[in-house]
Amino acid sequence: MDYILKLPEYEKVIKSIKETIITNIVLVGQVPAPTFFEQNRTKVILERMSELNIDECSTDSYQNPIGIIRGTRRNMPPLFLVAHIDTIFDEDVDHNYIVKEKYIAGPGILDNSAGVGILVSLPEIFKKLNLHFKSDIVLAGVVQSIGRGNLRGIRHLLRGWSSPIRGAICLEGCDLGRLNYYSNGMMRCEIICNISSKQGWENNFRPNAILVLYEVINRILKLRLPQKPQARVIFGKISGGVKHGKIALTAKLGFEIQSDSEAMVKEIYNDIRDIVSGISHERTVDLKLKTVSSTNPARLQFSHPLVKQTISVMKTLGIAPASENSESELSIFLANDIPAVTLGMSKGDNYHLENGSLEIEPIFTGIAQVIGVLLALDSGECDG
Amino acid sequence: MGNNAWIKKNTFHFSDFKDLNYLVREKKRKNLTISLCLPTLNEEETIAKEIVIFRSELVLRYPLIDEIVVIDSGSTDKTREVAKAFGASVYIADEILPDLEKQKGKGENLWKALYVTSGDIIIYIDADIKNIHHRFAYALVGPLLLYDNIKYVKAFYERPIAGRRKTRPTGGGRVTELVVRPFFSLFFPEMAQIIQPLSGEYAGFRKIFEEIPFPIGYGVETSMLLDICEKWGLDVIAQVDLEKRVHRNQDTKALGRMSFAIINTFVDRLEKLGVIKTQKKLLTKMIQYKIINNEYRPDIFDIKKLERPPIIDIPEYCKKFNIDQGTKKND
Known part of the structure; x- marks a missing residue:
């Protein structure tokens, strides 16, 4: 539980590389990625991940971009961090992002360019926090998630993953405080x-x-x-x-x-x-x-250690958890009996509009909560 | 003429310089420092994104750039506050070398940047680029660090225009094709190999910039090329393909005024080189027309041909950089 006490300090360290986090959100978000046409964004994600010298970086046969950070224990099942990379905006919409003192704005930022940008930033954040995990950490952007995509990317990824998966965290741009652990x-x-x-x-x-x-x-x-x-x-x-x-x-x-x-x-x-x-x-x-x-409906019970640990992490960081059902990547993890939660990264406005905006300051708390939950999963405290 | 020897030898693609660790090593080995200058006038919408990306990628992750400097022409929006908040050094052009007569223009900002920056290499990048990427800076310094003969690097790219909703795939470069390229073809055909002579992104050694004059307005890019080519030859210049640059579109009348300043610069340089001789002094007013209440009314813009001298001729500059004004050499 030591890591819980360190979270406020982690938050400060994460903030010290805010330029890198904002850069990743902008560089990923400015590449249009309507469902079924995510190839260009996949390329940018892979470029960014490969620059960070993570252990493995490639796409699966469905073009889901995947990076793997090898853990210290060889036989420990991996932990997944996922963010869907498709958005509702067509390719011909101007995907110019604007950065202001307090917010970043642009089409698709909340759903889900911020989640993807943060996913891509995690290797740099782990390095900055000097964090090493027992499990392999799998960073996966998933394609064909929303609408007619029917969560094909995540379904394919899990179908093709041969070994057991220990747990997963799904990243969504907003709202900070969101804690999904059941899906209808x-x-x-x-x-x-x-x-x-x-x-x-x-x-x-x-x-x-x-x-x-x-x-x-x-x-x-x-x-x-x-x-x-x-x-x-x-x-x-x-x-x-x-x-x-x-x-x-x-x-x-x-x-x-x-x-x-x-x-x-x-x-x-x-x-x-x-x-x-x-x-x-x-x-x-x-x-x-x-x-x-x-x-299909699937859920973790409120008493599941992952839910309890997540709430504890959120409270330590002053985040008030709010839960409702979520029919996203989460539902596919849960349907495969993999304990998982979905977390929101920051606060925002104009959710599905071209001028969607994401507040910068809460992002660092949002990332600290992901680190906290990841450490809880890695420590074995959430193995239900 | 059709001679394209230079274009084959001195044209690069940004991906040629993607190995940033190698660039950083070369910079250290050659004991060089690099300054990035962003000239601004009301660029609140784009300035933060540029600074954040350059700081993240080329200051924090790969220490290629030593300082990011914003030279502002007196923005009335929050350009300066936003730039400061994201860690740039911000100057108001009028407050630099305050004893000199005050002038307004991009060229003025670039010239004054020479006084406030300290790098051996200076990168100039426009602050209105929507699809800014760190390649805009590293690709410009790449040839300077890796090729000893190259002293000045110019960007070129595809130029889609961003509208309110959509981005059009082609367009832009009208002044280049309608004014600059015909002039180059008429008088300096070897310079027609420069794909985008008016691009606002270039980098060079301080030693080059300090020895050439800077027109204060739109003529600065053209004069820079002509002067560098005349003084050191085309071979010290290189160009780099940055692939795509999304920018604000300017209306035809604004481009007309830009062309006026550029033609003025051309004529001036042609006269100085003894290529042509004008019989009378060129006028300074650009006359355009607009319709108001069904009546054509002139819209007259005074576009004076003002030029800053080589900054090495300014005593304050020589003092700051320990240059002996007599020999023009560093003490």
Whole structure:
């Protein structure tokens, strides 16, 4: 537990190389990395990691950039630190980052360029803190995580990893205080409505794709969802039509079914599939339900030593922990029975906007907490 | 003419100098110091990023640069505060050599930087580069450290223009192609091998910079090339491909004013070299037009051809650097 007492001192040392941390966030963040098109960012991450002379640095067959720092004990399973490298911003968005006295701003900084920049900075930070670990430390940027990516990068990485994994920490740009250790079952779906665009009087009074989706939403809202197991349907995205005075011939709805019960997710999905089939039949429209991605529910108990140690580390650094479910890399670790948590690195604004901004000062506390949890994992205190 | 012997011999790519440990060793072996100068005027949006990246990579991780100096023309935004907060030495141009008549312009800042910096090599980098990377500095000093014949290095790159939302892949370099290259082709064809004569990023030995005059405005890049080439020959110059530089786009009228100053510099140097002789003194006003209430009104800019002399002719400079003004040699 000695390391807990050292954390405030570590925080100061980490701050002393703030230029390197900011540089890594900026150099990584300025390379566009929309999901499925992360190659250029992968290259920069590998360049940065190889400059730091870490023991191994390469990509796996899925182009996940991976760096390994060899541990002092040969047979000890590795510890993973991961950050997803894809963002929601297209390549043609200007990815210029601005650095001001108190913050860094630019597209994708919070989700998740800051997490990646910090991941890349860790070898330098370990060196500065003179830290050596018993386990191998695997630093992994993972591709194809968000949206349609369906966490393919992390799924592939873990599938291909032959030896057991001792534990993992997932890094996210914000918010400092975030402590995720459970993930709901989730099914991410799209409903797409297409109306025939044939010309002729018989097609003059065609249904409106937006109104069709409106009907679908209303019927889903009428579903009775239980409180136990907890379940909900979140409508997150909608788009459709071409211009104000034209009947919309296409429309798309994106939503997630979330529950802590896998069976409940499937049950709600079946109900929605029936709604979609019914409306498609009754209104004679082309209405399709597609599953974009899914995860199974998994969790650590609050009493798990990793959760307890993480809370202890956070409290030592004056961070108030806040927990909710998270359907990210975490869920894949947990589903593979690997103890893992997700931690936020700093505070920020405009989460998914082009002018997203990350406060500089809390970053050092955020990194100190990662070091604390990593030391806890390495010491064996979290081996449940 | 088509002679491209120089371009083959003296053109490099930044990746040729990627081994920063080697550059640091060579710098130490040759007992050299290096100063980085960033001239600024209202660069609050970009200055911190430049300083942070250069400090991280070329001061802290690889001790290649010994000092980072910002010379400011009197910014009204927070340029100076931000630069100081990230560890740069910040000077207001007017406060350097205060007994001299005050002038405003990028060339003035570069010239005065010679007085406040101490490096044997000086790197000049514009402070408005959006995609700044430490290669912008190490690639410029690389040829100076590794090739004894090279005394001055100029950058060239692809120049996409950053718009409000999107970055356009081509553009920029209009003044180069429409003004400078035709002049080079007409009078100094061997210099047409310099791909981007107006690039704002260059590095050289102090010994070179202190012996040439500096126009205070836009003509500084052109005059520097012409003077170095005339005094020491093209072979002391090298150019380095930095691949991509994203910068702010300037409107055509601003480029017109820039061209005015550059043409003025060209004519001046051509006269001094006895290549041409003008029958009357060149005027100093650039006349442009704008439409106000359906009426064409002149927009007149006074762009005087002001030039600072070689700084080695300034007694304060010689005193500071222990140079005997009579022999112009270090004591």
